[in-house]
Amino acid sequence: xxxxxxxxxxxxxxxxxxxxxxxxxxxxxxxxxxxxxxxxxxxxxxxxxxxxxxxxxxxxxxxxxxxxxxxxxxxxxxxxxxxxxxxxxxx
Numbered sequence: 001x002x003x004x005x006x007x008x009x010x011x012x013x014x015x016x017x018x019x020x021x022x023x024x025x026x027x028x029x030x031x032x033x034x035x036x037x038x039x040x041x042x043x044x045x046x047x048x049x050x051x052x053x054x055x056x057x058x059x060x061x062x063x064x065x066x067x068x069x070x071x072x073x074x075x076x077x078x079x080x081x082x083x084x085x086x087x088x089x090x091x
Contacts, residue, residue, distance in 0.1 A: 014085045015084065019060075020060055022059055023058040030052055031049065032050050032074070033078070034072050035048075042062060042086060066088075067088050
């Protein structure tokens, strides 16, 4: 019997960023949306969106940002499917 590999995806619970690094999200399964609390977001925008097959880049953390933990919601086709966390480290 032949087997077909289906890649579903892996989402780390925590992504650790050093100064100058950025996060990249990718989904070929549907529209992806990343949403941080607008009052507590490490990047210049608190919402990121991309259609299937497109890389979604956060950009580097805002200048002068305090190191720490920043939580976000991940939606696929407008349904929240996961929660994640970005840890920004000191220089």
